[in-house]
């Protein structure tokens with residue numbers, strides 16, 4: 297019978313849009329594989345994979361879970377990922393740890409946005425994959441329609457390997473085209489009942505198998521010749537053809553089923569072992585490329601245990617019981633627990649703690665790990681998510697995980713002064729777990745700013761902050777770091793004189809203020825001739841100006857892009873001092889500013905929006921309405937990229953707006969680009985608002 301070149305490890309990530317059934321499918325795979333005695337449910341919070349309190353509360357996965365088990369002499373390392381748009385960073389990081397993916401597609405919804413985004417990453421990494429069309433126990437679902445959406449979105453041909461029997465509420469099995477068998481199963485038992493198709497299915501089965509064999513034969517010249525001469529392929533030839541076609545990404549095998557009814561799951565489990573590549577097989581076609589951190593030369597590993605050690609961390613977890621755990625994919629070589637390795641990313645030695653195999657929240661100690669394994673390592677001190685560790689004399693550094701950058705920001709305020717440290721410490725720990733979060737202190741607005749992928753992401757982070765670190769915060773829209781500048785030249789005198797009794801104060805200077813080009817900051821000039829102000833007091837004048845610069849005349853924002861020149865003044869031999877010239881400098885500056893046509897400047901962001909072609913018009917119209925300026929529109933493989941300059945003030949809630957406008961199909965990244973003048977009609981409002989200095993509380 298069939299003899300697959302079965303290797304002992306399969307590393308597979310399960311990915312999809314939110315709610316397509318990844319966690320339920322993982323549960324069913326564990327059940328079908330005999331790992332758990334009964335099928336848990338997401339609704340009841342009883343799955344192996346979703347166990348964090350936030351996951352149970354929201355009934356969605358919020359972080360990746362590792363599920364390691366043995367089936368048919370193979371170690372299967374399944375990674376269940378979150379599908380929520382805001383949490384795709386987790387899924388993307390997981391993709392770096394695996395050799396293949398299972399994409400779960402809802403029988404009724406088909407392929408949706410989040411999966412399209414992940415597909416781009418899957419293509420970039422060249423990962424082979426399978427499809428599982430789930431939820432076929434629901435009325436009105438269609439296996440064919442779901443596959444059609446895959447064809448549209450992936451540009452790759454899905455080939456059914458199983459089809460549902462009695463889809464809808466009566467579904468009780470699948471027909472396995474590859475093995476020409478009916479496979480019935482249910483949620484009460486992991487056992488399957490296999491039998492040959494009855495008479496009524498004979499025609500269908502012959503036709504389906506012919507289609508499968510032809511599709512596979514067409515991917516390989518010698519196989520096609522054999523097919524044409526024999527009129528069929530042997531089971532082994534078909535198996536080999538399927539394996540190679542999947543690995544070369546020539547087609548996408550599709551499986552049908554229902555996770556919560558444990559239908560079609562056995563076939564998928566079998567496919568993981570029989571069809572998906574082992575780490576070494578994948579490495580032979582797709583070696584892991586890295587660089588030597590010292591010479592920057594490229595290095596590669598084929599993924600064999602005989603090569604020097606190299607591994608990278610794709611996830612960090614701060615576990616309340618085990619402490620800090622780093623989830624690693626060992627790429628090459630072997631490694632023992634409690635030994636010292638070289639962290640090539642940080643250029644430090646790192647002492648490894650205990651090693652664990654992971655099944656959801658269960659950790660089982662193991663002694664060592666080898667190429668192709670995924671292992672959780674305790675107590676790493678300096679190693680962070682994305683780092684590579686390796687053998688010290690065979691250094692290699694793999695590319696960073698390439699996670700999306702945060703796009704929304706909120707100001708956070710600790711409930712009390714005493715809590716500020718707790719908040720800051722807790723957030724730094726959360727960021728170690730989730731590098732798509734960012735925590736900064738804005739030196740201009742003095743706010744603590746938490747940035748992430750969307751409102752839900754931020755809310756989740758705050759829930760975790762409270763649960764894990766007992767810190768509570770309030771959330772506001774962040775203040776914008778406006779600045780002030782001037783539009784024309786102006787001159788003024790500053791005279792500070794206090795000469796009533798005793799040692800007096802006397803400082804007198806004339807300053808000229810003049811605009812500088814955008815981005816030039818501040819410059820100070822000295823045009824004093826003939827010692828009107830002694831040279832040693834000039835720095836004091838500048839100091840006074842510098843201090844006054846912090847608060848502009850319009851609304852107290854810092855003043856930039858200005859040249860201040862001292863050109864005249866007077867002094868008193870006894871009463872003049874540094875202090876008096878500093879005060880005079882500040883006075884003259886403030887006075888000169890009043891008549892120099894001060895204006896507000898606002899931060900302008902450069903934003904790249906990747907949008908499906910059918911909504912590009914709407915997205916561009918909206919950018920214009922946000923006072924944006926379109927810089928370019930470029931065609932990408934599946935999308936169009938709109939590059940624009942948009943004021944930050946117009947982008948505070950952009951993530952939500954863009955999702956609503958495009959049905960979540962567009963994404964964006966942005967970064968500060970420059971400062972530009974605020975239109976006159978908006979200036980008064982901003983000044984008013986700043987005066988009131990009220991926080992606008994975010995409504996959810």
Ligand SMILES: Nc1nc2c(ncn2[C@@H]2O[C@H](COP(=O)(O)OP(=O)(O)OP(=O)(O)O)[C@@H](O)[C@H]2O)c(=O)[nH]1
Pocket residue numbers: 312313314315316317318319320321337338339355356357358377378379380430431432433434553554555556557
């Ligand atoms: N009828 C039916 N419901 C299903 C099936 N699979 C999952 N569900 C339900 O769909 C909902 C979402 O399932 P999950 O397994 O949590 O989906 P997920 O893909 O893990 O979702 P995220 O982790 O949030 O991305 C839950 O209420 C499940 O009970 C299925 O095959 N049939």
Ligand SMILES: [Mg+2]
Pocket residue numbers: 318319320346356357376377378379
């Ligand atoms: Mg889930």
